[in-house]
Amino acid sequence: MTSVYTVRAASRAEQENWDELSEQNPLGGEFSNSRVFARVKSQYGWHPRFLIWETDGKPAFAGLVLERRIPLLGKFWYLPTAPALQDAAEVGAGLKALEEYVKTHEPTVFAVSAEPTLPVIPADDPDTVAGRHTLPPSFASLIPEKEALDTIKSRLSVPVTDLKRGRMDAITAVIDLDQTADELLASFDKKCRNMVRRGEREGVEFRELPATQETFDKMWKLMHKVGGGRTDLVIRPRAYLESYWKGFADQGRGRFYAAVDNGEISVLAFVVLTGKNATYKDGGSDRALQSAGSANYLHWRIMLEMQKLGATSYNMFGVAPVTAQSDTDHINYSLGRFKLSFSKRRSTLVGRVELIFNETKYKLWSRVGAGIASRLHARKYKDSQMI
Numbered sequence: 243m244t245s246v247y248t249v250r251a252a253s254r255a256e257q258e259n260w261d262e263l264s265e266q267n268p269l270g271g272e273f274s275n276s277r278v279f280a281r282v283k284s285q286y287g288w289h290p291r292f293l294i295w296e297t298d299g300k301p302a303f304a305g306l307v308l309e310r311r312i313p314l315l316g317k318f319w320y321l322p323t324a325p326a327l328q329d330a331a332e333v334g335a336g337l338k339a340l341e342e343y344v345k346t347h348e349p350t351v352f353a354v355s356a357e358p359t360l361p362v363i364p365a366d367d368p369d370t371v372a373g374r375h376t377l378p379p380s381f382a383s384l385i386p387e388k389e390a391l392d393t394i395k396s397r398l399s400v401p402v403t404d405l406k407r408g409r410m411d412a413i414t415a416v417i418d419l420d421q422t423a424d425e426l427l428a429s430f431d432k433k434c435r436n437m438v439r440r441g442e443r444e445g446v447e448f449r450e451l452p453a454t455q456e457t458f459d460k461m462w463k464l465m466h467k468v469g470g471g472r473t474d475l476v477i478r479p480r481a482y483l484e485s486y487w488k489g490f491a492d493q494g495r496g497r498f499y500a501a502v503d504n505g506e507i508s509v510l511a512f513v514v515l516t517g518k519n520a521t522y523k524d525g526g527s528d529r530a531l532q533s534a535g536s537a538n539y540l541h542w543r544i545m546l547e548m549q550k551l552g553a554t555s556y557n558m559f560g561v562a563p564v565t566a567q568s569d570t571d572h573i574n575y576s577l578g579r580f581k582l583s584f585s586k587r588r589s590t591l592v593g594r595v596e597l598i599f600n601e602t603k604y605k606l607w608s609r610v611g612a613g614i615a616s617r618l619h620a621r622k623y624k625d626s627q628m629i
Contacts, residue, residue, distance in 0.1 A: 243299045244331045247339035251306065251347075252292035260292060261493070263304040264516070267326040269359055271516030273523065275306045276323040278489035282482060283308050286623050288320075293343070294323065295336055303327065303336075310558035315603045315611060317348065318473060320629060321356035335357050341597050352603040357412070362590045385590075410595060411521075415558040415578075415585035419520070419549050426545060434538055434583035441539025447502035448543040451510075453491030457498050458484050464510050464526025469576060475571065479625050483606050484526065490514050496523075499547070501532065503542035513548070520544075520553040541584065561588060 260280075265271035273279060280290035288498055291307035307325025312318050325336030337356065344351050419426065427435060451457045465477055477483075490496025495516060501509040508531035512524040513524030522544070527537060545556050562571065569575045582588070598604045619628040 244335050245302070247295045247297050247302060247336050249339045249343035250294050250296065251589070252294050254306070256294060257292050260306075261495075261516070262296075263301070264306075264326075266517075267303040269323075269326050269328055270518045272323045272326070272359065272519060273490070273495075273514040273516050273521050275304070275326065276490075276516060278486065278493065278495075279322070280306055280308070281489060282485045283365045285485065286422045286452055286482065286625060287619055287628070291319075293340075295339060312352075312607065312611060312613070312615060315607055316350040316352045316600070318607065319348075319351055319352065319354040320343075321358075323359050324356060325358050327358070328360060330360060333360050337595065337597065344597070344599060352600040353598050353607060356595045356597075358592070358595065361589060367609065397422070401585075410560040411557060412591045413561055413574075414589050415546060415561050416589045417449055417556040417558070417584050418471055418554070419545060419556055420554040423546060423549075426549075427542065429584075429586070430542075431583050431586070437535040437538035437583075439535075441501070441533070441535030441542075444533055444535065446533065446536050446539045448540065449500045449502055449507075450547075451498040451500050451507075453487060453496065453498060456512075458487060459497070460507055461510050461512065461524065464507070464528055465524065466526070467528045468526055476626060478627065479623065482623075482625060486523070487512060496504070497547075499540060499544050501536040503533050503536055504532055506531045509537045511540060511544060513544055515548060515551055515553055518552055518554040518559065520548040520551075520555065521557040522559050537580065538583070558584065565589075566586065 243622055253258070254262075258275045261271065267275070280292075280499060288308040288310055291309050293305050293307055295302045295305060303324070303326040305321060305326060308320045308322065308326070310320070321340075325333050325340070327333050327336055334608045336358075336529070340354065340356075344354060385534050396515045417426070417429070421429070424451075427438065432440070451460075462480055462483070465475075468475060486497060487498075493499075499511050500507045500515060509527040510525065511522055513519045514523050542560075548556055558581035560574050561581050562575040566575045566578075568573035572578075617629045620626055
């Protein structure tokens with residue numbers, strides 16, 4: 243039987259212990275549901291809100307909301323991961339509870355956009371026709387048959403997701419760490435296994451680096467050399483990234499790991515561990531310095547380190563859909579091929595779900611408001627991505 247949820251604002255004590263609460267969510271912790279994530283976003287035009295979903299009078303999960311005040315329209319809410327449930331019907335029930343909360347307590351919110359960590363249930367391949375997401379039947383049943391914006395108010399809707407925006411891990415590779423080291427290595431594809439062994443054979447050094455300005459400088463430099471210095475990669479402002487790095491490192495949840503070739507750092511990765519979920523958040527590399535197998539060996543060693551720290555999964559954070567055939571088709575194509583060598587299949591999320599509370603304002607937002615807001619954000623913060 244599907245649960246019945248209610249939503250309330252988190253207390254001061256719950257906000258102070260937010261990360262611990264988040265790590266108790268049914269899905270475990272997610273870096274984009276953390277206080278560090280909220281604090282960084284607050285420096286870039288968003289106002290964090292902390293909500294608790296309850297069932298039977300007890301907390302069920304904690305969900306971060308990012309609020310943006312839009313002139314003339316009101317408030318726009320974005321939920322990076324909530325509702326933090328992996329069952330489609332439960333996610334639907336969580337969204338309905340949020341809808342009731344907004345109607346009762348937040349009358350100036352005109353729309354809510356949520357990207358729950360809800361995987362697609364595939365028939366054969368997780369990425370089907372034209373790269374669109376296929377909804378799990380139990381979730382699709384929650385959506386009214388009529389889809390017209392001017393006839394249904396505050397309904398659940400699932401628009402076609404633009405995979406170049408929103409969650410970077412809407413399609414990703416997640417490696418199961420709940421297995422032995424031998425089983426983990428055997429789960430990689432043959433070429434990847436060979437590259438791991440080659441890196442080890444050629445003496446690539448694995449090293450954890452301190453979260454110092456020197457390390458930040460090195461990461462920033464290597465991020466701009468990925469793929470031989472690709473100019474189409476989306477890199478957030480340096481201050482934005484350094485806020486993440488320092489924030490998670492200060493908590494003991496973020497770590498820098500390097501592959502060292504002939505005394506030079508050739509590949510660098512920043513990994514965030516929230517609860518039992520590890521995420522490869524940022525990375526950089528220099529082709530001129532790295533040997534074949536350096537990057538494969540680095541991630542293999544990171545996975546072993548994450549196992550020691552209690553992680554049961556390692557999210558490579560973003561690959562291209564199966565329909566993509568080049569970087570022109572999708573920005574994650576080349577990098578994704580490397581990431582998928584560690585996993586036999588993609589993990590595809592259902593995409594963005596929207597609750598609309600004012601149809602007229604939502605139409606204005608969709609047609610012109612979002613674009614204007616994005617351009618103003620880019621101009622003010624030197625950041626090409628508002629979300």
